[in-house]
Amino acid sequence: MSAQPIIWQTLAQDEGARAGILRTRRATIETPVFMPVGTLGSVKGVRFEALETELDARIILANTYHLYLRPGVELIRACGGLHRFIGWERAMLTDSGGFQVWSLSGLRRVTEEGVEFRSHIDGSQCFLSPEIAMEAQAALGAEIVMAFDECPPGKSSLEEARRSMELTLRWAQRSRRRFLELQREGADAGRTQEQDLLSGAQAQFGIVQGAIHLDLRRESLARTVEIGFEGYALGGLSVGEEKGAMYEVLAEIAPLMPADRPRYLMGVGTPEDLLEAVAHGIDMFDCVLPTRTARNGLAWTSRGRLNVKNARWARDTKPLDEECACAVCRRHSRAYLRHLYLAGEMLAAILLTHHNLFFFLDTMRRVRQSIRSGCFSRFRQEFLERFNAGLD
Numbered sequence: 001m002s003a004q005p006i007i008w009q010t011l012a013q014d015e016g017a018r019a020g021i022l023r024t025r026r027a028t029i030e031t032p033v034f035m036p037v038g039t040l041g042s043v044k045g046v047r048f049e050a051l052e053t054e055l056d057a058r059i060i061l062a063n064t065y066h067l068y069l070r071p072g073v074e075l076i077r078a079c080g081g082l083h084r085f086i087g088w089e090r091a092m093l094t095d096s097g098g099f100q101v102w103s104l105s106g107l108r109r110v111t112e113e114g115v116e117f118r119s120h121i122d123g124s125q126c127f128l129s130p131e132i133a134m135e136a137q138a139a140l141g142a143e144i145v146m147a148f149d150e151c152p153p154g155k156s157s158l159e160e161a162r163r164s165m166e167l168t169l170r171w172a173q174r175s176r177r178r179f180l181e182l183q184r185e186g187a188d189a190g191r192t193q194e195q196d197l198l199s200g201a202q203a204q205f206g207i208v209q210g211a212i213h214l215d216l217r218r219e220s221l222a223r224t225v226e227i228g229f230e231g232y233a234l235g236g237l238s239v240g241e242e243k244g245a246m247y248e249v250l251a252e253i254a255p256l257m258p259a260d261r262p263r264y265l266m267g268v269g270t271p272e273d274l275l276e277a278v279a280h281g282i283d284m285f286d287c288v289l290p291t292r293t294a295r296n297g298l299a300w301t302s303r304g305r306l307n308v309k310n311a312r313w314a315r316d317t318k319p320l321d322e323e324c325a326c327a328v329c330r331r332h333s334r335a336y337l338r339h340l341y342l343a344g345e346m347l348a349a350i351l352l353t354h355h356n357l358f359f360f361l362d363t364m365r366r367v368r369q370s371i372r373s374g375c376f377s378r379f380r381q382e383f384l385e386r387f388n389a390g391l392d
């Protein structure tokens with residue numbers, strides 16, 4: 001492979017949990033890692049300086065589907081690729097677009113070739129295939145790219161889930177073939193060492209499907225590993241299935257994923273879900289909860305969820321979270337944040353987003369520390385006791 005591959009190493013194992021390091025060309029990523037979602041090339045409401053300095057985020061996610069529709073991947077390539085276009089100098093991962101077509105655009109037709117759909121922006125006719133999704137991700141230039149898959153509904157029947165899984169495996173084969181071709185083209189293009197350093201994916205992750213059917217999940221994992229990827233993701237979860245069913249898939253499948261490669265659980269989740277998944281050996285997470293719920297007035301704290309709209313906080317001069325070291329908790333009170341939110345001030349969303357990202361990222365920092373010191377299960381128990389105890 002022309003671009004040097006990501007280097008994954010495990011630092012410590014603590015029962016089912018593991019702490020590792022993922023070295024990409026732009027960042028050293030300590031795992032387990034929470035990856036803020038930057039769908040349109042921005043993590044809504046927070047500036048990259050804060051993400052880098054105070055929040056110390058090492059990798060953020062972007063969405064091929066959205067950027068493909070607007071502003072278009074050719075424009076981004078012409079501006080030097082996604083990192084340069086948005087001004088983010090650390091690592092990035094892009095999703096392949098299959099999921100977003102399913103969850104965002106109305107009219108769509110799935111064929112063997114790919115997915116026809118109408119843009120949710122202007123209704124124009126669009127088409128994505130494994131090959132186009134790989135070419136689009138190559139133009140964006142993220143270090144880690146995802147295979148083009150189909151995500152079936154969380155409650156799919158065995159037949160639906162099998163049909164979808166078989167299609168995803170054929171698309172995974174085509175995604176891998178196109179990815180390797182693009183790698184060779186990149187190498188053959190005689191990119192200078194410097195260009196090679198700044199562009200080209202370092203890793204492509206395969207995505208395991210099979211809905212909540214464990215036999216399908218095991219078969220999907222085996223056949224995805226057979227194709228061979230630099231990392232593996234658990235897809236098809238956090239899409240309406242029962243929580244217990246997701247936990248069952250995690251317990252059964254996560255430990256079977258290749259131990260020498262990163263394991264990414266897509267779209268998860270609440271702090272409880274993150275800790276459950278870490279316990280089964282998951283390394284990477286993405287979730288819109290900290291950013292999306294902030295815009296709706298929700299703060300995530302060591303004592304659970306706190307919605308600033310609640311009249312209970314009207315005169316409460318305590319910070320959102322008395323145990324939080326973030327800039328928002330050092331300066332502002334619950335009363336002030338409630339006032340901002342009710343007044344419709346944009347600063348409400350900005351401050352709540354900053355605090356929530358700090359909470360998710362700092363919790364993962366403490367998770368890593370506890371795994372490396374061999375006390376993850378005690379940390380997890382204490383965290384959940386306090387988190388579920390609720391607010392005084």
Ligand SMILES: CNc1nc2cc3c(=O)[nH]c(N)nc3c(CCc3ccccc3)c2[nH]1
Pocket residue numbers: 037038039061062063093094095096097098099146149150151207234235236237238239266267268286
């Ligand atoms: C919220 N729950 C959720 N479940 C998901 C399942 C899948 C899945 O089965 N296949 C793919 N390709 N993506 C999924 C995603 C999107 C994750 C994402 C969002 C933003 C940027 C980069 C990545 C999911 N998200």
